Amino acid sequence: MSDMTQGNAPGQHYPPGQHPDMPPPPGTVGFVGWLRNNLFSSIPNSILTILAIYLLYAAIPPILGWAFFNADFEGASRTDCTAAGACWALIDVRGKQFLYGFYPDEELWRVYVAGFILLLAILPVLFDKIPFRKLLFANTILLPVTGFFLLSGTSGSPEAILPTVETPQWGGLLLTMVIGVTGIVASLPIGIALALGRRSNMPVVRTMCVTFIEFVRGVPLITILFMSSVMVPLFLPEGVNFDKLLRCLIGVSLFSAAYMAEVIRGGLQAIPKGQYEAAAAMGLSFWKMMYFIILPQALRIVIPGIVNTFIGLFKDTSLVLIIGLFDLLGIAKTVVTDANWIGLIHESYAFVAVIYWIFCFGMSRYSIWLEAKLHTGHKR
Amino acid sequence: MKLGKFLFAAAAVTALSTGASAGTLDDIKAKGFVQCGVTTGLAGFAAPNDQGQWAGFDVDFCRAMAAAIFGDAAKVKYTPTTSKERFTALQSGEIDVLARNTTWTFSRDVNLGFEFVGVNYYDGQGFMVRKSLGVTSAKELDGASVCIQTGTTTELNLADYFRSNGMSYESVVIETSAEGRGVYEEERCDVYTTDASGLAAQRSTMADPSEHILLPEIISKEPLGPLVRHGDNQWGDIARWTLNAMIVAEELGVTAGNAADMASTSKNPEVLRLLGAEGDMGAQLGLSADWAKNIVMQVGNYGESYERNLGTTTPLALERGLNALWTDGGILYAPPMR
Numbered sequence: 001m002s003d004m005t006q007g008n009a010p011g012q013h014y015p016p017g018q019h020p021d022m023p024p025p026p027g028t029v030g031f032v033g034w035l036r037n038n039l040f041s042s043i044p045n046s047i048l049t050i051l052a053i054y055l056l057y058a059a060i061p062p063i064l065g066w067a068f069f070n071a072d073f074e075g076a077s078r079t080d081c082t083a084a085g086a087c088w089a090l091i092d093v094r095g096k097q098f099l100y101g102f103y104p105d106e107e108l109w110r111v112y113v114a115g116f117i118l119l120l121a122i123l124p125v126l127f128d129k130i131p132f133r134k135l136l137f138a139n140t141i142l143l144p145v146t147g148f149f150l151l152s153g154t155s156g157s158p159e160a161i162l163p164t165v166e167t168p169q170w171g172g173l174l175l176t177m178v179i180g181v182t183g184i185v186a187s188l189p190i191g192i193a194l195a196l197g198r199r200s201n202m203p204v205v206r207t208m209c210v211t212f213i214e215f216v217r218g219v220p221l222i223t224i225l226f227m228s229s230v231m232v233p234l235f236l237p238e239g240v241n242f243d244k245l246l247r248c249l250i251g252v253s254l255f256s257a258a259y260m261a262e263v264i265r266g267g268l269q270a271i272p273k274g275q276y277e278a279a280a281a282m283g284l285s286f287w288k289m290m291y292f293i294i295l296p297q298a299l300r301i302v303i304p305g306i307v308n309t310f311i312g313l314f315k316d317t318s319l320v321l322i323i324g325l326f327d328l329l330g331i332a333k334t335v336v337t338d339a340n341w342i343g344l345i346h347e348s349y350a351f352v353a354v355i356y357w358i359f360c361f362g363m364s365r366y367s368i369w370l371e372a373k374l375h376t377g378h379k380r
Numbered sequence: 381m382k383l384g385k386f387l388f389a390a391a392a393v394t395a396l397s398t399g400a401s402a403g404t405l406d407d408i409k410a411k412g413f414v415q416c417g418v419t420t421g422l423a424g425f426a427a428p429n430d431q432g433q434w435a436g437f438d439v440d441f442c443r444a445m446a447a448a449i450f451g452d453a454a455k456v457k458y459t460p461t462t463s464k465e466r467f468t469a470l471q472s473g474e475i476d477v478l479a480r481n482t483t484w485t486f487s488r489d490v491n492l493g494f495e496f497v498g499v500n501y502y503d504g505q506g507f508m509v510r511k512s513l514g515v516t517s518a519k520e521l522d523g524a525s526v527c528i529q530t531g532t533t534t535e536l537n538l539a540d541y542f543r544s545n546g547m548s549y550e551s552v553v554i555e556t557s558a559e560g561r562g563v564y565e566e567e568r569c570d571v572y573t574t575d576a577s578g579l580a581a582q583r584s585t586m587a588d589p590s591e592h593i594l595l596p597e598i599i600s601k602e603p604l605g606p607l608v609r610h611g612d613n614q615w616g617d618i619a620r621w622t623l624n625a626m627i628v629a630e631e632l633g634v635t636a637g638n639a640a641d642m643a644s645t646s647k648n649p650e651v652l653r654l655l656g657a658e659g660d661m662g663a664q665l666g667l668s669a670d671w672a673k674n675i676v677m678q679v680g681n682y683g684e685s686y687e688r689n690l691g692t693t694t695p696l697a698l699e700r701g702l703n704a705l706w707t708d709g710g711i712l713y714a715p716p717m718r
């Protein structure tokens with residue numbers, strides 16, 4: 001017993017299994033240990049670390065200085081910005097245009113309501129354990145109709161509850177969301193149909209789907225937008241026009257549907273043949289087989305690909321700028337052509353970059369969450 | 381039976397749509413606004429202002445047309461067009477008139493089937509130099525280094541101009557106008573050359589615009605003007621004389637402020653004809669007698685519109701130059717209104 005009270009005296013012996021835990025060697029744990037393991041584990045790593053720290057040191061203070069410490073936040077025109085840094089007065093004055101384009105002020109409540117409905121409509125799609133899911137789903141299915149009438153209005157007379165707001169007045173984030181959401185919502189079902197059609201045994205259906213997919217994938221989105229904006233009006237008789245935004249929406253939807261079809265086809269091909277045969281052996285019809293057996297598995301596999309296409313589509317909406325629609329990026333370019341704000345392109349671009357990033361990062365995080373939720377032991 | 385009904389409906393739609401293109405003015409009066417094609421944003425010419433309203437020199441022309449037709453300059457709807465789709469928009473009838481700093485050229489006028497109704501801005505390639513250089517004329521630029529965008533007609537114009545004046549220059553080649561501004565501000569070239577209105581826009585973004593001057597010489601022709609479709613001469617006449625009325629109003633000293641007074645007090649028959657107190661020029665165009673008076677009162681004469689959007693009080697600070705009246709040393713010359 002007297003041996004035990006002497007603590008860690010050298011040469012001390014413990015009974016087997018009785019040795020107390022020793023503290024780790026200095027410099028292997030805690031902050032220093034982390035640094036040593038991750039940043040200074042070898043000479044090349046140490047050099048790279050020091051280089052990176054220097055680059056951060058060189059880059060971050062000027063950026064912060066430009067964006068915050070030396071920036072002007074208020075003013076009525078460019079000439080009011082006297083500091084050396086950014087001129088955020090532009091965003092202050094033109095913020096509404098960045099968000100809603102030229103949507104009339106007195107009708108803005110409709111945009112807010114539409115945004116709220118969209119939020120409610122997304123919830124049951126994204127999360128399966130929320131209350132009133134069926135009710136919310138009804139809202140989701142009605143969204144194209146309610147959204148359309150809310151935003152564009154029901155009657156041309158100004159006394160109407162929802163007077164018409166023509167699409168050239170839509171702009172900014174509102175237009176980006178309209179194009180993005182329409183493209184996303186339309187491309188998934190059309191893409192699934194095309195993917196199934198491409199793998200069909202019926203020659204006519206298969207040929208049509210293959211032709212469509214290969215034709216649309218073979219040309220850039222800009223070409224399709226130009227076709228919709230420049231060529232289509234020439235084919236129509238003079239005086240017959242349909243809305244430029246509508247033409248653009250159709251173009252964007254078909255374009256993303258072709259990409260979506262190929263992503264989904266990848267998922268369909270990854271399903272073992274036994275699954276199809278087993279479903280057929282159960283006596284399921286083609287559509288039941290697809291709905292209950294194949295698609296749930298196939299779509300889960302291609303979630304990263306689908307979300308990737310969505311994110312790409314969301315950013316591709318900025319191409320509508322070239323046909324004279326003012327989406328978020330178009331507004332960013334246009335507001336700095338006003339003589340009062342001319343040349344403030346950095347502030348304008350920085351602002352829309354942040355908005356794009358928030359949306360794309362949100363989609364990306366959701367897809368990771370969804371993958372984690374849906375993986376049921378097949379994770380590779 | 382069903383097929384017959386369908387064919388009838390199709391024929392009716394065709395008849396309606398072809399009938400609709402007969403009289404542009406009647407169509408516009410029926411729908412209650414002028415559909416005007418503008419740029420997607422060019423400083424001074426057309427850009428949305430802080431309230432989201434379109435404003436600018438080209439926009440003023442659209443507003444003048446609305447004032448002439450409806451007596452209300454606000455009855456315009458704007459279609460922003462890019463340089464590629466602007467002509468299709470006009471051809472297809474999506475817009476009624478295109479006021480989009482478009483250069484009047486032979487092929488556009490003849491081959492594309494458009495009718496340019498006049499020139500509302502004489503642009504052309506100009507030079508910008510630092511004031512400290514002490515140069516007042518392009519003729520003094522012998523041996524200068526010139527910032528120039530590669531692969532453009534400006535490059536060829538520059539070479540021709542210097543050769544014909546027996547001068548030499550050293551070119552500093554740039555890719556975009558934004559790059560050009562940077563290079564010029566770093567003093568890597570003495571002179572920056574591109575279209576004069578573009579130079580003015582670039583200058584207004586510089587740290588101290590007053591340190592730079594635009595030289596008076598303009599070495600190429602870029603007549604910018606509004607245009608309409610071929611085939612409806614009455615509509616073309618209205619557009620042409622809307623522009624001319626603004627210029628004539630400036631010649632006669634009629635402004636937004638004094639137009640109402642002059643219509644009743646002026647002794648000048650030209651003024652009285654313009655403002656509709658005499659003659660029937662409005663009726664000949666298919667408009668009301670006070671069409672030109674409405675233009676001047678609601679939009680202003682040419683000079684007022686210029687000063688408001690491009691002139692020396694704006695950040696662009698463009699001198700009148702070629703766009704001064706012919707009586708003031710420019711080439712702005714409207715046919716007489718009689």
